[in-house]
Every structure is written in structure tokens, then in C-alpha cells.
Amino acid sequence: MNKENTNQPHQLKIVSLGGFGLVTKNMFVYETPKDIIIIDCGIGFPDEEMLGVDLVIPDISYLKDKKEKIRGIILSHGHEDHFGALPFLLPLLPKVPIFSSQLALSIVERKLKENRIQADLRQVDRTRTLTLGDFQIDFIQVTHSVPEALHIYLKTPYGNVYHGSDFKFDWTPIDKTRIEVEKMVKASQEGVDLMLSDCLRSEREGHTESEQTLVEIFEREISRAKGRFIVTTMSSNISRLKTAIDVSLSCGRKIALVGRSIIEIVKIGRELGYLDLPENMEVDSRKISNYPDNKITLLVAGSQAQSGSSLDRIASQTHQDIKIKTGDFVVFSTDYIPGNESSIQTVIDSLMRQGAQVSYMDISEDLHVSGHGARGDLSLLINLVKPKFLLPIGGGFRQMKQYSLLAQIIGYQEDKILLPDSGDMIGVAQGRAKVIGRFEARNVMVDGLGVGDVGNVVLRDREILSREGVVSAVVMLDKNRMQVIQEPEVLSRGFVYGQIKDGKEILSLAQKEISQIIKNVRKDSSVRGLKIAIQDSLEKFFYRTTGRRPMVLLTVIEI
């Protein structure tokens, strides 16, 4: 990469602090020589190797020397992977205004309040252009799996960029959202140099179905429910909750909300008029037994079988209020997020074994529609906005690649479609967009109260501990005579149960092993040399006797 390009002043730079090629952890920096705006500030989820990690957040070290240039943060919509890192990152950033739609700001406000963080939240006026330094910003309403989602159109002295965050074209949305398609056309008339576009469903042919289709599906499902109707979906999906509530009310069922995330989103949805749930039709989940089963609908959080969620506890029979019984009818109105399939299937099995009838995607594909556009939607956006260059976001590399192949079918040259690597920087100038350099984007991991204090060494150790367990050995050494003073203390966790091998206790064999090593060592050895010898032969001893390699924590006390 040409380092000069990066520092070339007359351009607009675009950096993904969460990394390109990811679905979550959205955070984009748009930077001119004078000003910076940030779009989104989302969390990501730990992958399988990140043992014990709660969350992953974007790495803002790129902004270190540039904080005074930041003019504002814009949030595209109210999903955690687009705003959830604010509580961690706002304290590290200068106090700048945060712009978004009313709904997204309501959700964010609640989250920030929980974390006792003050912020300058400003609802956008979609009828006006917002100016922040070098940026002239238009907001374009689109449809997604949460209402009031926005696309963001940025005009700068160096080029115009259309930021097409998560969307689909739903012409009959449940929440009556109008897609501001005329603004897309207007942008195309002004000339868009580069469009970033959601690409998550670029592998799917056709158009993503309308949320409206779920009304009929829920009517079908509820008619099959002889007893309680139990719905689980992503808690953030207000439209889906509305459908479940509307259909239930029309059948004369009262609604019980189960799980904190559901209770909170329903509260916000009611306040903003998205949900019409009369007070007298809501029932406390501890009082549902006062009503006939066929007059009750439960909306339950935990559709991804998240450990500890309400649904997970119901399935494992540890929920304090809700017990499954014969006649319960459970609907999973959700996709399986990759990595969650086994847990979801375990939950489905448990619910069934306890007597529930369960409807789920493997038997009825129509129980869920995605909030992301398929190839038809993606093509339509390209044709409306007509950008010179394209950059797929919000998907893995294989979805970026499919987006690129789709754009080539539409007529784009391959070199007009950027498929950057995670830490690539994009430059826009003189009607061209290209990769101009790199920066290092790390995974910043959140674990308990710690942010960024879990690194690769800790993760590698956790991985070994998870497979092999740990042995602690304490040796008291008379260092003058190089002799042990007491029998070594050896204890283990997560290693072997019973610790018996061929009738002998492994840990007492290990004690003998240590004593033997010390006996055999030369009297003039160093303590350090002795420690290495003990560590080494204990590791070999355990592998020889058990085929495992527990982590050995050796403490030698010199007296």
C-alpha cells in the first residue's frame, strides 16, 4: 500500500473500526481533512475461540489523535450491533451529538441510563439536510426488522457517499413505514461516488418477503394452539411483536411478557405508538394461571436459546413462573444465527419432551422473514442510487463476494466493487474510490468489568484450561541443600475425576515424581533450573499416564 495515499489531504477517508467483512460490530468513520463523523457504534459477539468473553467492541485507537475532529455520531437504527458499544466508548470520546430516529434514540437512552451515561441525543429531521463540518447529511427512511431504520447520504467536498445500512424493500410493512425511495433517486441524480450496502442476504435469490406475510402465518399458528400460545422472536423485532399481539388480541387472548428485553421493548413500542396493547389485556406472567390456557399468549425472550434467557430457563425447567405443560403451543418466529443451532435444537427438544407442540423453521420456513434484502432488493437499491463504486458491508466475505458477482451481472466492472479486508482504509476523491492503506483493528473484548484486558495470551490459556484442566503443585525447597522440606502439595481441577489410574492416585504419583526429580538433581543446580525440570517432567508425567496435558501451575517456595 502506498502510505502517501493515506496522507493525501484532498480526499474522504472511510474506515471501519469494527472491521470489514463482519455482520455485527458496525462502526464507520468518515473523515475529511477537517472533520470526522461516525456512523454506528455497535457490539459484536465473541466467536468460539473467545472463551469467557461477553462482547466484542470496535477498536477506536484509530481516533486517538483525531478526537477534536469528531462532529457527531449517527446511528442508522436501534439494533445492538449498531449502537450497543456506546456505553463502553462514549466515555472515551469527546461529547458530540448523537443523531438518530426517535425510536432508536429511545432504545439508546434507556441503555445509557442503565449505565449512568449522559449524552446529547438529537432526533433527526428527515425533511432537512444536516450539516456537520464538511458533511452535508440526508437521512432516508428504509424498512428493516425494526421501524425507523435510516440510510445515510453524505455529501462532502471530496465525493458523495451513500451509506446503505441494514435494509430491505418492504412495500407493505406492518408499521406503515414509507421507504423514501425518491431520496434515493435524488441522490443518484446528484451523483453518488460510492455506496456502502448491506449484503447479508446476497446469497438468496428474489426479494425478501414483507413482514405483512407474518399476519396470516400467525393466524394459522394460533388456530392450531389448543392451550397457551407461546411466541419467541428477537426482542428488538417490534413489528413481529406487534403481529403476535394483534393476532392474539383478535382471538381474545391476553398477553403476558416474559423476559426483561421483551418487557422493555414493549414499553418503548407502546410509548411511541408502535404497539397497541391495552393495559387490561396485559397479564403479569405470575398470574396467568388465573385465566384459561386458550386465553393466554406468552411473548418470551430468548429466541436464540441464549444461556440464562427466559426461554432457556423455561426449557430447562428452572424458570420460577412458567412451566411447560401439554397443550402449550410454541412458535419460534426467528432465524437461527450461525453458531446457535445446537442450543436452539436442544431447547426445542426439551420443550417437546415436556409436552409442548413446537413450530420452528425446519418444519415451517414461513415462520420468519428476514429484515435484510435478498438479491432483488440489493439490485433495486443499486439501480436506484446508481453509484460509481460499491462496497458491501454487514456480511461475511462470502456474502461480499456474492454481492460483487451480483453487481457484475448488473453491469459493474469488477474493479468498481471494493472487497476490503478488515483493516483496510478506503479513499474517495475525484470520482474514484479505492483502498489507500491499512490500520490495525484489534478485537477489543469485554469480560466482566474489563474492557480490552483479555488478549490472546489469556484466551489461549482459557482454551487449554477448558480442554485439559489445571494442576497446582507447591514445592517447599531447602535451597541450600536442594532438598524438599515437606511432601509437595498437588491439587487439580477439571483434569480427571477420581484421579485413579491403574488403581493408583495420579496426584500422589505426581508427588512422588516431584520428589524423585529433586533427588536426582545436582546439588549445585540453580532453583530456576530445578523449576524448569519439575515443570517439564510433571507435564510429561501427566501426558504419559492420562493422555492429557493439564496446565501445570508450579510454585517453588525457597526456605
Add this chain to the structure above:
Amino acid sequence: MNKENTNQPHQLKIVSLGGFGLVTKNMFVYETPKDIIIIDCGIGFPDEEMLGVDLVIPDISYLKDKKEKIRGIILSHGHEDHFGALPFLLPLLPKVPIFSSQLALSIVERKLKENRIQADLRQVDRTRTLTLGDFQIDFIQVTHSVPEALHIYLKTPYGNVYHGSDFKFDWTPIDKTRIEVEKMVKASQEGVDLMLSDCLRSEREGHTESEQTLVEIFEREISRAKGRFIVTTMSSNISRLKTAIDVSLSCGRKIALVGRSIIEIVKIGRELGYLDLPENMEVDSRKISNYPDNKITLLVAGSQAQSGSSLDRIASQTHQDIKIKTGDFVVFSTDYIPGNESSIQTVIDSLMRQGAQVSYMDISEDLHVSGHGARGDLSLLINLVKPKFLLPIGGGFRQMKQYSLLAQIIGYQEDKILLPDSGDMIGVAQGRAKVIGRFEARNVMVDGLGVGDVGNVVLRDREILSREGVVSAVVMLDKNRMQVIQEPEVLSRGFVYGQIKDGKEILSLAQKEISQIIKNVRKDSSVRGLKIAIQDSLEKFFYRTTGRRPMVLLTVIEI
């Protein structure tokens, strides 16, 4: 459960030692008062909670006092989840003959040889009835994703049972296997009391496609490959390998085998005439660069992205021989086994980033056909065999349930379909089949050299270690004066990186914490009380300062 029923002599008992409601770990005991035969002896795979566990095997404690009754072991086909536990369990069982088809026995023989285990392997003659004690046994050839799969029809004085292990009705199989449908009809004419049937795909409508459809698909895919054609599939799927080899040879491509499991199965497939791969058309995978890319096909093991498999190493650029390059065309001819999706997607992303074009199920659903029958196949078997009672096997509870709903549509009363729990025992007598009692079936876990020495305590500890890490603290105590002699030694692994909190070292703060506790303790306290106090306040200290709960291994040395 009525305990008397279990001991009632005049019946046939059926016990699943691996547990009902599972896809893998197949092992069934058929027991009359005089005799026992065993069908299958397979491994299972550890679930997410079984950290560090290599395999799970059936629990044979049920057989403990009955070993002299065992007349033989019958293997339905040559898949690991039907025979893979033999190396662990044969040494614990009396030496009885093992019956199966030629192919399955070839695969088993190789496996046993690796483990230096002798066995009495006997190829079945499908034209004759085998008598083992009370059992008259007929073998019925069916189609599956490996050739020479068998259904097993058992006649006993107490009732007749049809054991319908993994199958589909493939009337045009690639290996020319004829399904012995006339034997199914014959069994129905003799009167089958109970049929156990594969139910894995009971959620899918229609008939499972023929393996033959893959020939056209592979021709389509190979025509898209400008460079090397790289195929990955389940190594045991000889038919799929045959299709990949045949199509490649007809395009003038030479074949390189990558990965031990592929090399072994191809050897067996050649010996038995299933694979026609001339010596001069096979290339050592280290010498493929001697040939033009478009004259090479690679068959690579690791289609489930198993850690350490050839494909995994190729994707992570750690394979010694094979490096991906632009022009490579990779075909995933496989389903995703639940739980493996994320790893497979990571592998696909990596291959693409390195320049390969990749075909996979999300973009082409026709790249794989299952070896298990869908609802059409399952219905056909029911209609051919016409058993009085049904018992779905080889699927989770939700697939068992769908099988039951299917059978009810066909006309079975619900009480004629048994959906047993894991440890249920089934009794067959006087034309009836029912659950007659329970036995305890544990998960027997294999870890390293140990079989069954990893239990729940070890797993729970590993789970904590994996999330929170470990801290070892060593305190030297003058027990007469209840004073520390030296500064306590504290070390950690997998806990925090750098171990700094607000500018202070957490571990040195922990040392001070320990000294403080000891100072505050009453001089007449017991050492045991002191240990509990230190353990408790260290755990609280770490949670307070880091939000984590590392496992604390405390050693107090009394001097």
C-alpha cells in the same frame, strides 16, 4: 414404572445403550430370557458442555451381569456412529462374532487393527437366515450414504422386530445397490410387531433425492472450474467420492487425495470394486504442481471444518503441501452438521479471501443429497413392513415427534408409536410393544487415554476455567502464631492480561488482601477456618475488582 414388567420372563426386551432420541452413539440390545444380540456399537460426539472431551460412547453397564448371554454383534453399516465404539468396548465384552456386510467389516477391520484388537468378523450371507440363540435374523440390503447398508429383521419366540437403521429409498444409486424390498414385504407377511426406524429427516416433505443426481451437479461444477477442482465431502461417503472421481477422470483430471480418512476409504473402495481410480490417474498431493491446474482434482478431508483436518489447515494456511490460489474452485458437497455451521462458514470465508471460488449449500442446495429418507421414504417403509408398533430412532426428540405425527396421518393410533426417553426399556410380547421400565444410561466420555474418568465435576470445573481462568495462591503459615511467614505467592492463567486495574497490579493487591485477612483473624481460629476465610474473600475481591470469578486454588502450608 412397574418393576415386575421388567423382570417378566416371557418377552423380548430392547434397550438403547446409547440412549433413545440421539442421532449418533447407536447401540441396541435385544434380549430374550436366554440370549442377547447387540446391533451397532457407535460413537457419539461431545456436546458444547463436554469441554475437552474427544468422544462419547455407549454405557454398557446394563450388560454387566449378562455378558454370557451375548451371542453376537451385528453392525448395520460402516459409519463411525454405528461401529466406532468397538475399540473401546470390545475389550470389555466376551469374544462374540461380529456380523456385517463386506464393506463395513473392511472398514471395521482397519480400525481394530490400528487399535491392535482381534475380533471374529463374519460377513453375512444375505440369502440365508442367521440363527443366534432365540434370534432368527434376516439381513435386508438398503441404500444409504455408504454402500452395503443393512436393515435387520429379528424373529424371536416373543415377537418379530424390524430394525430399520439409517436408510433412504434410492432406486438409482451410484453403486448399483438393489434395495431388497421383497424381503420387507415378506417380513410384513410374517407379521412384524415392532419396527424401529430411522427418523432423522422426518421434518422434510417428499422423497430424498437419489445419489445419481449428483453426477449432473458435479459435471456442472467442474465445468465452472478454470483451475484446480477441489472437492470436500464426508470421507465415508464412497458414492460421492466415486462421482467426484468419475466426473474428474472423464474431464482428463488426475486425482490427488488429501487427508488420512480420504486415503483410507479410497483404498477400501478400490479393493472392493466401488471405486475405479487407475494408478496412473492418481497423483501424490505433494506433486500436483507438476501438472496444469485444470488437470487436477483434489479430494480433501474435513468437510465439517473439523479442527486440524486437512481442509481446516488449508483454509488457515498451515497445510504443508496445499496452498489455495486464484482459480481454485472448491465444492462443499455436504450438509452442515448442527453445531459446525460457524466453523464451516469461517473456512469458506478464508478460502474465498485466498482467491478460491467456493460452491456451498447456501448458494446451491443441490450440492448434497442426504443418506436419510424424508417423509416419503419413511412412509414407504411403514407401508411395506406394516408393523403393529413403531419406534423412531436415529433422530432428536423433535424428529421422533414428527415421525409420530406422520405415522398418525398414515393411520396409526398415537399409542402405537413409542417415543421413549433416553433410558427407557422396551418390552415386546404377545403382539404388543411398550415401555416396561428404566435403566440408567450415562454419558461415557473419552478424553485422551481415559474412558469414563471425566464426569460432571470435571466438566463443571472446565467450564468455569474456560470462562474465568484460574488463580493459584500459596500461603505459608506459622500455625502457632497464625502469621504469614513469607509474602503469599499468587499467580494466574486465563484471568486478566497485564493484570492491571486502575494502575495497580491485581495479583499484588490480592497478596495484600490475603495478608490483611490473616492479620484480622483471631489467634485461636482453626487453620481450616482461616482457609475458608481466605478462599471466600479472595473470590469476592476478584469479583469486586474485575467482575470475574476465577477459580481460586488455595494452598496453605503450615510450618
